[in-house]
Amino acid sequence: MKAESIQALKVQALFENKQTYIIPMYQRNYAWGEKEIDQLILDIQDYQKQPDQLNQGQTQGSKKYYIGTLVVFERSDGTYEIIDGQQRFTTLTLLAICLKRLSKEEKIVLDMSWFNQFNLDFESRPKSSLTFQALLRGDHLQHLKLSEYNADLVQGFELLQRAIEKMINQGGLSGFCKYLFENVVIAQVLVPKDTDLNHYFEVMNNRGEQLEKHEILKAKLMSVLNQIKDEADKTSSMTLFTSIWNATANMERYVQYGFSTTQRDVIFGKDWGDFVPENASSLLEIFRRNVESQEQTSSKSNFQSISEMLKKVPVRIKNKDTKEEKPERFNSIINFPNFLLQVLQIWISQRNGDEKVALDDKQLIDQFQKYILLKGQENQEHERIIENVKGFIFTLLKCKFLFDQYIIKRDYSTDNDDWSIKRLKLYEKNSSYVNTFDGNSTDIAQRILLLMTAFHVSTPTLSYKYWLNGALYWLYHNTDRTESDYFNALQHLARKFIFQRYLSSEQIDYFDLLYGTSAIDDLKINQLMRKISFGNIENNFVFNYLDFLIYCDAENSNDKVIKNFKFTQRSSVEHFYAQQIEGERDKLDHENLHRFGNLCLISSSKNSSIGNRLPSAKRDYFMPEIRKGKIDTLKLYLMIQTLEEEKVWKKEQILDHEKKMLDLFELDYQDFVK
Incomplete structure (x- = not known):
């Protein structure tokens, strides 16, 4: 792909250019709700607060925020067909319309004179186009609750309006808007004209992102253990690391099910309801005594560098076309990358550290490089970094055990899903989920x-x-x-x-x-x-x-x-x-x-x-x-x-x-x- 096919556009430049962007019929309808919209606003605000280390002497001190990619295909009539990034682009357009309306109503002091027309159009979706026109025109929202308008777009607009009103009350809207239009950047990727779009979509949908951040982090941490000089310690440590990482990565599954039956008994007790090891050393010793030799000797072959991982289709993609497993009973309130950051903070706190971990998964690798891998610090003793990795993996296992047993989750065991706090218990012939708190006081x-x-x-x-x-x-x-x-x-x-x-x-x-x-x-x-x-x-x-x-x-x-x-x-x-x-x-x-x-x-x-x-x-x-x-x-x-x-x-x-x-x-x- 030619360099000119990739263009970094500030948000204001994206809206000011004369290009027309088309959301084709095959793309799904606008689907962002409160969670996604709040996350977008918070991400922008978080980056707004971060100083730009490369341009500290300049007037604008905040670093740029690269909000993502907008993949487009140029049609024969010169319009750009949006292949990927339509949800984000639609939300940014709604945000610009909202700011324009508030400035016209003199509810905020903001120059939006440059934004008079949106450059986003919807193919074969007159409701969506009509809704955008009515919103920009300033029609009262109550009049847009009729069937001829797109209810999802109206709701998205209302959520953005609420976020802006909150910023107005807190006095932070002016800085937010300046940063949004001048420092937030979207990468527009123009695919070649001879691209087979059907094949392109098939590749995109099947492969997804090549490597996720937590997969890269796994490789980085394992590379530390791979440098242990004692071969027996290296083998045991890497096998233990792999077992714990794989067992904890599925947030919907109780951690005990990530181990063999023998391992469950020695780590979690005979009824699988206790956490036996007291620290990283005792966990490694328990693992050494009870893990089958063939599991240990396979550890070297399990290690892959990041470059090796990139050459292979991730397991989650590789198994895409196989028969799907039965859905898990529980749904977690948090994903694995964010859970890793939660655990990192626990690990730091037990070492009497007063550092504060950013719980934002966009900073996952940076946070681990700072606190576990000690990147940029003078005292980078290799043995200390190895002990950091060993200590963290023990903390990860214990936290996942506690999370499973004591933190709420959505329970889909009945037709009416509900919240529950349950623990896993082994009986004579099978295991079952029981209430974690089954004492006398149900209240x-x-x-x-x-x-x-x-x-x-x-x-x-x-x-x-x-x-x-x-x-x-x-x-x-x-x-x-x-x-x-x-x-x-x-x-x-x-x-x-x-x-x-x-x-x-x-x-x-x-x-x-x-x-x-x-x-x-x-x-x-x-x-x-x-x-x-x-x-x-x-x-x-x-x-x-x-x-x-x-x-x-x-x-x-x-x-x-x-x-x-x-x-x-x-x-x-x-x-x-x-x-x-x-x-x-x-x-x-x-x-x-x-x-x-x-x-x-x-x-x-x-x-x-x-x-x-x-x-x-x-x-x-x-x-x-x-x-x-x-x-x-x-x-x-x-x-x-x-x-x-x-x-x-x-x-x-x-x-x-x-x-x-x-x-x-x-x-x-x-x-x-x-």
Whole structure:
């Protein structure tokens, strides 16, 4: 491919060029949701904060962020057919449209005069084209909820709008936009005109990315062990490394199933429910004594350099056309690359290190080179690096064992998938999954499940799951893991997040919360009011933890809605008394409209459906679910109950409800500081 076929385009240059980009019919519809959109925004913000080491003297100090590739094919009419990258391009276009609308409405001070027309078109999808035109024109979003518009594009726009509003409230939008348009770069790849597109797609779909970052990391770590001088130690260490890596890499499968039956017995005990080795040395000794000789002698042949790995089709691709295995019963809340970073932080913390690992999998190799391989450090003793790798692989195995047994997962064992915390147990003839906490107090077990789920749904972005690191850290360092102790540890962690960050006047760093001993501020109601008003709530965990407190406060209640409550993915902050109600004369004043007492959390799709309805209409919308014992959020449930009792939802009801919610926070805070 010629060099000119690859062009690095800044985002603004991408939109300003006169080229027309076509999303062909064979490409799937726009499918990005909250998780992908939030990740894109967070990635840009993360890179915005990083200094450019190569250009420190220049005015623009942030490094460039290469957001990915846009693979295109030039048609005979000169238009570019998008082969790969359409989801990202569509999202960036929606983002530009959103910024343009806000600048025209003078809600933000931003020069978007250069963006007057999008250069993205949809082949044979009039709904999508019509939606883009209406959004750029400035049509009210409520008018775009009709069947002739693309609902997925409208929802994507609303998610981006919400992210921008959050930046406006935090005062960071100007810097974000400057960085977005000047420093974010996309690589446009123009495939040759004689390319057989059918063959190209077949190759792309079958091979995927040649090597993933964690596969490269595996080769780097194994190359360290391959330099061990003692042949017996080298053989045992490399065999152990390979076994543990392969056993832990499948996050959907319990780690015991990654080993042979003999290995399970010696590593995890006779019922497979214990972790026998105490450290890396004892694990290696156990492995040496009990692993069959043929498994050991194959270790050299198992080692591959990165160049050798690149020559081969990855196993995940090689087996693509074979009969698919039965899907795993469980679905993990985190992927393997992010889990490796979580474990790296645990490994560092047990060595009394105060370093903070970036939990972003884009930095996977960099983080391991810094902390395990000691790249760039003066003291690069080879023996120390070998011991680092051995120590990490032990920590990886133990953390995966703890993760499987004590961290929530989606359980698909029934028709209605649900959250569960289960451990693997071996009986006389077979193994089975049983509840990790099967003691007398089922209420504590349910609280653990709810609290952990509240953590998870509040931070769907993997690189921000600091709570998971806190939970793993406690599990790793506490051998007596009773349900009461575990619950107390999780609630203490939750209270730290709430009272020392989200509701505090100072934003304490997450790792300082997990590993430090920062002082606890007095809970000042006047400061709290500002932190929980609309637009100032840092994290949805504020709403979700409050729902947890409501559940605990009503533990003796027979209310089936509260007793059956479960957390789901809900990310849209809803005004129960809407910001815009068509035909309403006696509207609520601005201050009370945005009070915490008038806010609740619902799903984005429901927000789109009922956003501008009267409180009574919203009550009617949710009543069928309530009769079935279900509700999106318990705070909303209490608001609906108040409306049912008093027949009105205005200032008095908002203030009364808000006081009750603040009282719950106040009582919990008093328990926290005892």
